[in-house]
Amino acid sequence: MNARDDARKMGAWLDSVHAKGDPFAAAIRSTRMSMLITDPRQPDNPIVFANDAFVHLTGFPREEVIGRNCRFLQGPETSRASVRKMREAIAAREDVFVELLNYRKDGEPFWNSVFISPVKDESGEAVFFFASQFNISRHKDREHRLTTDKNYFEEEVLARTAELEQALKAKTMLLHEVDHRTKNNLQLINSLLMLQARRVTDEASRNVLRATQERIEALGAVQRLLYQEHNVDTFDLSAFIRDLAGNLIAAGGRTDIETEFQLESIEISASRAAPIGLLINEVLTNAMKHAFVNERPGRIVLAARRDGDELRIKIADDGVGVRKDAPDHRTFGTTLIETLARQLRATLKRSDGNPGMVIEIAMPLDSVSK
Ligand SMILES: Nc1ncnc2c1ncn2[C@@H]1O[C@H](COP(=O)(O)OP(=O)(O)OP(=O)(O)O)[C@@H](O)[C@H]1O
Ligand SMILES: [Mg+2]
CATH class of the missing domain: 3.30.565.10 (Histidine kinase-like ATPase, C-terminal domain)
Known part of the structure; x- marks a missing residue:
């Protein structure tokens, strides 16, 4: 309890030095942006100040917040990497910005866009950390919906392409079959004419049959070229x-x-x-x-x-x-x-x-x- 008391004391001190009439303090207290101040000189860098917006955002009453390290907002789905990034920046006394999943007091998760910045005194020592939080769940939801929709449409396109390829394959097969039969039929007609020509004794009739055979052959050439091409x-x-x-x-x-x-x-x-x-x-x-x-x-x-x-x-x-x-x-x-x-x-x-x-x-x- 000792540590929490120290944190409370520090908070009270901050309050007293930035009493009513200080427009900056008033702004921080009443802004709709959730804000915190922590004290890195106390063990485990506890929260010494939280504004109303933070209480509203997290659902934790102020007395449960003061004196604790911010990690109580984390939960099972919070990204370890984001937490590590925050921890390392704080240790190095640097600014850090992360988007991470936090949990309200009632257990409901929300996406928190967190910005943390050290407040240094004249000697350069970090005497406080200032943190602002912003609920970006709606934005994340939309992002999620967009990726889900995108994945859905991509899958649809793939499925449709597969169907069309299948249909094209079937059409090509049919076309080959028709082509094959047409050639066979032309060949059959040619053989018929040839057989007939052999039995005809009259020279003129034989010439007629032979000329017809040549015309059928020309049609065969047309057919051959038609289906040789892709188009x-x-x-x-x-x-x-x-x-x-x-x-x-x-x-x-x-x-x-x-x-x-x-x-x-x-x-x-x-x-x-x-x-x-x-x-x-x-x-x-x-x-x-x-x-x-x-x-x-x-x-x-x-x-x-x-x-x-x-x-x-x-x-x-x-x-x-x-x-x-x-x-x-x-x-x-x-x-x-x-x-x-x-x-x-x-x-x-x-x-x-x-x-x-x-x-x-x-x-x-x-x-x-x-
Ligand atoms: N390039 C050519 N050079 C010389 N004479 C030609 C030429 N083309 C056609 N002829 C003449 O024209 C005539 C008519 O040609 P057509 O094609 O109507 O009949 P055909 O070739 O004799 O018989 P088929 O009915 O088998 O075609 C031919 O018989 C030929 O005398
Ligand atoms: Mg002729």
């Missing part, structure tokens, strides 16, 4: 033209026909890939079939470019040009070309290449890019 919505026209030309020349076994590509990279809608692929196949097949007869060597130039809002394709050969013995009846190839052109809103121009033949196809880009 299945669009179709790389220049890649297709290269692919098709390579295939046709290889299939014809013509090492004496050169190709020259003047191709801009042009993406067209996947849904327009088949008609445009077939159209180019017809024109290119014609060049291969009709321009370089009697082992005439030569060169085919394949160009594709954007021109304003038009797509322009040019297929030029330096072969024999329009032949005198060209069929005077309407051929299937020409009908097919015209039908496809109409479908694509394309215009076709055939001109003399001197030598050879030049076919120019122009179509509005918006009819192939949507």
